[in-house]
Amino acid sequence: MTFALALHIALAGMMLGLAAWTIAARETFAAVVGFVVYGLFLALVWVRLDALDVALAEAAIGGGLNGLLLLGAAARLRAAEAPADAERPGASLRLLAALLSATVAAALAAAVLLLPEPAPTLAPAAAANAAATGLANPVTNVLMAFRAMDTMLEKVVLLLAVVGVWSIAPDHFWGGRPGVRHQADPQGTLAFLARVLTPFGIVVGIYLSWTGASHPGGAFQGATILAAMWLLIMMAGLADTPPMNARRLRLMLIAGPAVFLLVGLGGLAFGAAFLAYPAAYAKPLILAIEAAMVLTVAITLGLLVAGPPERSAAP
Amino acid sequence: MSIASVFALCAAAAVGLGLYGLLVSPQPLRKILAFNLLGSGVFVLFGVVARRGAAAGFASDPIPQALVITGIVVAFSATALAVALLLRLLQVSGSATLAAHSSARSSRDPAGT
Numbered sequence: 001m002t003f004a005l006a007l008h009i010a011l012a013g014m015m016l017g018l019a020a021w022t023i024a025a026r027e028t029f030a031a032v033v034g035f036v037v038y039g040l041f042l043a044l045v046w047v048r049l050d051a052l053d054v055a056l057a058e059a060a061i062g063g064g065l066n067g068l069l070l071l072g073a074a075a076r077l078r079a080a081e082a083p084a085d086a087e088r089p090g091a092s093l094r095l096l097a098a099l100l101s102a103t104v105a106a107a108l109a110a111a112v113l114l115l116p117e118p119a120p121t122l123a124p125a126a127a128a129n130a131a132a133t134g135l136a137n138p139v140t141n142v143l144m145a146f147r148a149m150d151t152m153l154e155k156v157v158l159l160l161a162v163v164g165v166w167s168i169a170p171d172h173f174w175g176g177r178p179g180v181r182h183q184a185d186p187q188g189t190l191a192f193l194a195r196v197l198t199p200f201g202i203v204v205g206i207y208l209s210w211t212g213a214s215h216p217g218g219a220f221q222g223a224t225i226l227a228a229m230w231l232l233i234m235m236a237g238l239a240d241t242p243p244m245n246a247r248r249l250r251l252m253l254i255a256g257p258a259v260f261l262l263v264g265l266g267g268l269a270f271g272a273a274f275l276a277y278p279a280a281y282a283k284p285l286i287l288a289i290e291a292a293m294v295l296t297v298a299i300t301l302g303l304l305v306a307g308p309p310e311r312s313a314a315p
Numbered sequence: 316m317s318i319a320s321v322f323a324l325c326a327a328a329a330v331g332l333g334l335y336g337l338l339v340s341p342q343p344l345r346k347i348l349a350f351n352l353l354g355s356g357v358f359v360l361f362g363v364v365a366r367r368g369a370a371a372g373f374a375s376d377p378i379p380q381a382l383v384i385t386g387i388v389v390a391f392s393a394t395a396l397a398v399a400l401l402l403r404l405l406q407v408s409g410s411a412t413l414a415a416h417s418s419a420r421s422s423r424d425p426a427g428t
Contacts, residue, residue, distance in 0.1 A: 008318050012325040019329045019352055023336035028344055035348050042355055045322055049362045050374035057384045061391050062355070069391075070348065073398045077344055080411040087341040087412060097338040105331025112323040112360055121368030122378045128371075138373055142381035154385045161392035165399040220388055297388075304395035307402065 008048060015041045028081055029074045036067035052216035053139040056208070060224035061301075068231060069305045134283035136214035143218065144286045148275045152264065155257040155293065158300045162253065166244055169308040175245035176309035184237040194236035201229035209294045213283075219290045223297035230302045241306050243313035249299065256296030260289050323363040329356030343401050343413055347394060354390050358383050 018038035025031040039062030046055035089097075126138050126146065133145045143151050169176070184190045209222030233239045242249045263285050267276040277285050329352055336349025361379050368376030405411045 005318070005321070008321050012321050015325055016328055016332075019332045022348055022352055023332050023340070023345075028342060028348075031345060031348055035351065038352070038355075042359070045325075045359060046362060048318060049322060049359075049366045050369070051362055051365060051380045051383070054358075054362065054380050054383050054387070057387050061387050066351070066391060066394065069395055069398055070344070073344055073402060076402060077342075077405060077411050080405055080409075081342060085341060089339060089341070094339050097335055101331040101335035101338070104334055105327045108330055108360065109324050109327035112327065112363060113320055115364070115367065119364070119367035121370045121376045123368055123370040123373045123376045126371070126377050127373065138377035139380045139384070142377050143384065147378070147381060150382070150385055154389055157389050158392050161396050164396045168399050168403045218384070220384060301391070304392060307395075308399055 011041065011044060011048065015045060028077065029071070032067070032070045032074045035070065036063055039063035039066060053137070053212075053218055053221070056216060056218075056221040057224070060221055060228070064228050065224060065231075065301055065305055068228075072305075072307075132279060132282065133277070133286060135286065137212060137216065137218070139216075140212050140218050144289065145277065145282070148260075148264075152257065152260045152275070155260060155296065158297065158304075159253060159257060162300055162303050165304060165308050167308075169310070173309040173311060175243060176312045177241045177243050178303065178306040178309050179234075179241055180310065181240055182235050182237045184235070186237070191236045191238060194232045194238055198229045198233060201225055201232075205229065205298075206294075209290060212290070213287070219293045220297060223294045224301060226294065226298035227301035227305070230298065231305055234302075234306070244303075244309050245313065252295055252299045253303075254296070256289075256293040259292035263289055319363045319366045322359060326356045326359035326363065329353070329359070332356075341412065343404075343411055344398075346413075347397050347401070351390065351394060354386075358386055361386075 015038060018034050018041060021034040022031050022038060025034055039058060042062060043055045043059035046052070046058055123138075126142060129146065130136070130138060130141055133141055135141050135144070205222045205225035207222070208217040208225060209219050210217075212218030212222065234241055263277070264275040267278075268274045271278050333349045333351075333353025333356060337346055337353060340346050340349060361383050362375075365376040365379035365383075366374075368379070370376070401411060
């Protein structure tokens with residue numbers, strides 16, 4: 001056994017241990033903490049699978065924003081935890097569920113270990129067409145050009161999720177501000193951290209978005225870091241959450257899908273097909289879409305974590 | 316045993332653990348957590364498939380990678396929506412349970428509706 005393999009088995013063991021902890025921990029709060037650490041280890045697994053772009057996305061979303069969202073929910077649900085615990089299914093039902101889960105896991109493991117050789121791949125096709133866009137990062141090429149339709153529809157899904165979260169609000173808070181107004185000590189550690197970290201975070205976020213054209217990174221990863229910085233400022237009480245009926249906020253929410261759609265329709269009018277970029281302008285067009293996307297995704301993710309409006313728009 | 320197959324086994328186990336938690340946990344938030352765990356296992360399986368498809372100078376097939384990034388973002392937005400629904404359920408009914416909800420409501424004053 002080589003050192004590298006031993007390291008991978010240790011990493012896999014950590015991941016499995018944390019996954020089991022997430023399921024088995026008695027307290028929901030502890031389970032959520034386990035899941036956040038699991039997300040960070042998962043990012044390392046992605047690095048070892050040579051998928052750096054996915055690793056960045058997993059670290060930022062799985063380890064970062066997901067943690068913020070779920071920890072907040074766990075804290076608010078803590079009081080309601082005990083009554084639900086009484087509804088735990090009996091031992092025989094648990095055994096049955098365990099058997100079913102073990103069977104599914106074993107079948108999946110067998111299926112993935114017995115996949116045919118050589119593996120089917122689209123990598124040569126992605127490499128052959130890379131010159132058409134002028135981007136050096138193959139994953140960004142796929143996201144923004146070869147399968148741009150997926151990415152555009154995903155923007156729409158994000159928008160629908162925000163609409164869904166907002167529509168849960170009670171009627172009298174419609175148009176109000178999400179979440180509670182955070183009151184942190186302006187001289188405290190959190191406010192200090194928010195002041196010091198945010199400028200660096202903004203630079204890192206924009207850099208990740210920009211460098212995604214040629215290196216690992218991209219619009220999502222950068223936007224997630226920007227969203228985290230925004231949330232940090234809101235949690236430290238340095239800024240209030242925006243009222244959901246603010247026109248500027250809504251314009252920023254639709255900027256990404258709108259630019260994407262416009263470029264797509266332009267492709268239909270002047271080019272070969274929907275979302276077909278004219279070869280000479282492919283890179284500037286993709287960068288324009290990405291710039292709008294970064295803004296929209298950052299705002300959307302921040303609003304998704306902040307939750308539905310819970311108070312009126314007056315500060 | 317290759318690197319990819321170690322992680323493939325690990326991902327299959329994560330799917331199994333997630334499925335078990337989804338079926339057995341009585342608390343909705345734990346179900347959401349378990350579902351995320353299940354989803355992450357599926358993503359890693361996809362990553363293993365991408366790793367096997369290494370060709371043309373790429374260490375890993377970029378198409379599945381791009382799909383997984385899209386998947387992670389969509390999974391996060393679905394989680395956020397589920398959490399918002401759950402917190403609203405707590406606000407409206409005063410409890411956050413799924414089972415026998417109708418009986419729980421009749422015995423309790425549905426405050427805040």
